[in-house]
Every structure is written in C-alpha cells, then in structure tokens.
Amino acid sequence: MDTTVPAAAAATNLDATFWITCAVVLLLLMMSAFFSGTETALTAASRGRLRSNADRGDQGARLALKIKEDEETFIGAILMGNNIANVIATSLTTAALTKIFGVNGVVFASLVMTALILIFAEVLPKTFAITRPDRVSAFAAPVVIWLIRILSPMVAGVRLIVRATLRLFGVRTDPDGHVLAVREEIQGALNLGHSEGLVQKEDRDRILGALDLAERTVEEIMLHRSEIEMIDLSMPPREILVQCLRSSHTRLPIYRGTQEEIVGVVHAKDLLRAMYAMRDKSAETDDPFADFDILGVAMKPYFVPETTTLDDQMRQFLRRHTHFALVVDEYGALQGLITLEDILEEIVGEITDEFDMDAAxxxxxxxxxxxxxxxxxxxxxxxxxxxxxxxxxxxxxxxxxxxxxxxxxxxxxxxxxxxxxxxxxxxxxxxxxxxxxxxxx
Structure with a gap:
C-alpha cells in the first residue's frame, strides 16, 4: 500500500500548525509588550501634564487621568493581562517545540521565551515608555479603559485575596490613597531638580514655602509677646506721640492696666493725622493734645487662635483687609502677634527695609x-x-x-x-x- 500521500499530508499539517502557533505567540508577545509599556507610562506620567493636555481637549489624556485615579485597579488589570499573555505564549511555544525536539523542547522553549519576553516584552517597551510617558499614556488609555472593564471582576477578586493576605500580617491598605501625595511629589521633583542644577535654591524654597502654609500654624512664626512694642493707655498724649515717632512699626497695640488687656491697635498715620488736626484747632492753648483720646482713632483689636494655619490666616487677612492680628492661646491669654508680612516671608524669604537693619x-x-x-x-x-x-x-x-x-x-x-x-x-x-x-x- 502506498503511504507517500498521507505522510506528505501529515508533514504539511504539522508545518501549518507550527507557523500558526508562531503567529499567535508573536501576537501574544506584542500584547505583553503593550501591557508592560502602558504600565510604566501610566505610572510615570505626570498628573499635572495630563491635566494640562486634557484641558486642551486631548481625550486620551483625559482617559489616562481617569485611569490614574485608581492606580490599584489599573495596575491589577494590566498585570493580569500581561501575565495571561506571557503564560499562554510560553505554553504554546513549549507545545510546538516539544513536537519537534521531544522532551528537550521544554528546555528550548524556556530559553527562547525567557529571552523574547525579557528583551521585547519588558525592557524594550518599558524603556520606550519611560522616555515619553505622557504620549504613551494618552495613546494606550482607550484600550486600557476597556481592559479594566473586562477584567474588573477578576481584578476585584485578586484585590480581595491580596488585602486579606496582607491583613493576616497586620498590613492594611487604603483603597482611596495614592502612592504619593501631591505635595511629596512636587517636593521630590523640586529637590531632584535642585540637586541637578535645574532649579535654583530660591525658586525651590519659594514653592515649598507656599505649599507649607497649610501645614504650619501662626504659633510657629508669630512675634512673641515679650518682644511686642505696646502703648500704655494711661500715658500722656505727647509721650504716646513720641513713642510712635521713635518706633520702627506702623501699628502698635494699646493696653489698659496690664499688657494682657489689649483695648485697641493704633496706626501711626491715623494717630499723626488726628493729632495734627487737633493741634490746628487748639493752637492757642498751652497743650493742644490735653483732651486727645487715642481710642478715638484706634482700631478694634483682632485676635486669632495660635492653632490657626498660615494658609487660613492669610485668607482672613485678605478678606478683612487688615495686616495685623494678635495671637491668643486656648485660655485667651496673649501669646504674640502676626502680620501678613510674616506669612509672606515664609514664601519669599526675609523682607527687610531701612528700619530692619538689625534683622538683615x-x-x-x-x-x-x-x-x-x-x-x-x-x-x-x-x-x-x-x-x-x-x-x-x-x-x-x-x-x-x-x-x-x-x-x-x-x-x-x-x-x-x-x-x-x-x-x-x-x-x-x-x-x-x-x-x-x-x-x-
């Protein structure tokens, strides 16, 4: 019996199966490379730049920004897709090479797939993605959105298992927390830029100073009460005038009896204007300031608690159109004073003028x-x-x-x-x- 035709047909079928398997493995490696590059790009992409691109109408950037809001979910979906592609590709390669080389095909398949996955599905796409993370993120975001939707049930199951396992070791995860807070992200970028010479020290300090306002309180920067210059309400008007003229400050608190009892705050310009007007009206008397009442030109004192944050206090200053506040503790006792200039100095550094030579x-x-x-x-x-x-x-x-x-x-x-x-x-x-x-x- 002639067996030439069946043998040729078997060889033809084997060749066709082998090449189809190779094509599928190549497709799976491309999928793995896509997942690896996308994971790196989305992790490294800047939220600030993505937000800026999204505001300019880039739909890919808008989707990438939405994906980054839940990093645990998108990383889980991408890793699952990546592992599925790698496992199937390795299994198909092992089956194909086993038919050709027998048991040795397992060794050959392990060596070949390790090299292919490492070079073409891991290092190459990750290196490409890290050089242009924003563009890669915007390009891949539409596909990743659908991947997350398809794999979300399995990802949810994996997350439950992971959290339950971590809980056994006393580790609890925050599902709503980001890997890095915005402030730490900015601080790290500024410090890195400064160390590399790309960001000047003054620029770094100004930006970090502005970010710190919400974390610091007025107690930390106020002028202590022992250093506050005050006016005694019982002093004669002429002595009050002399004190204001000699002082380097434009606003001075007024106290009655003890320095704990602040009854007003006088602005030097208001005081001089009122006393000048009184002098003109009473030019014929020996003491034109005898009936002068400083409380008539003083402003009501503005008290703030020592635990107020600098950010909130600056907003209050701007809202109230004032630059001066007295700081009190929880018992109402005077602790110090703070001005708008003090807060601004936390951002721009020391502000000095001709009256601040000692502090220069x-x-x-x-x-x-x-x-x-x-x-x-x-x-x-x-x-x-x-x-x-x-x-x-x-x-x-x-x-x-x-x-x-x-x-x-x-x-x-x-x-x-x-x-x-x-x-x-x-x-x-x-x-x-x-x-x-x-x-x-």
Missing part, C-alpha cells in the same frame, strides 16, 4: 567656620539659609531646640552636640539664649 543678617559666618546665629531665629529660616535639615518638630527656634535637647537652660559657654551639629551658647540674657555658635560636625 540673622546669621553671620565667622573665620573659624562657625555660624553666629540669633537664638530667636526659627529653625526653618536657618535650614533655608544654610540648606541644613535640623528638625523643627519639637521647637520653633534654634534656642528652643537647644533647650529641648539639653533638657535645661544652658549657661553661656556651654557646648552641645546633636543632630550632627555643634552648638555653643555664645550669649544668654536672663533665661533666654540670645546668641549661638553652630557648625556641622
């Missing part, structure tokens, strides 16, 4: 390599000026940090070392540390 150099380098620092300087200002990273969790000022770490009020000349710095008390007045010498160890 709050820290001075010495020939020995130390920094001579005013004890009342805030730790934040010191860090901004020197690029140090002294902690400000327990104290607001440099003197407060030394007292906190030493657990006592040190004497002049005492030296301490902590947080990688050497602190020497250069000057002490009563119970206050007024000057310090600091240098990195």
């Amino acid at each position: 150099q709050p820290l001075k380098p010495t020939p020995a390599g130390d920094y001579l620092i005013d004890g009342g300087m805030t730790i934040r200002d010191l860090n901004r000026a020197t690029d140090w990273s002294l902690p400000d969790d327990e104290a607001n000022t440099v003197a407060g940090l030394v007292i906190h770490e030493a657990q006592l009020i040190p004497n002049q000349g005492q030296v301490f070392s902590f947080h990688g710095f050497r602190f020497e008390v250069a000057q002490r007045k009563d119970n206050r540390i007024t000057r310090l010498k600091i240098r990195p160890l």
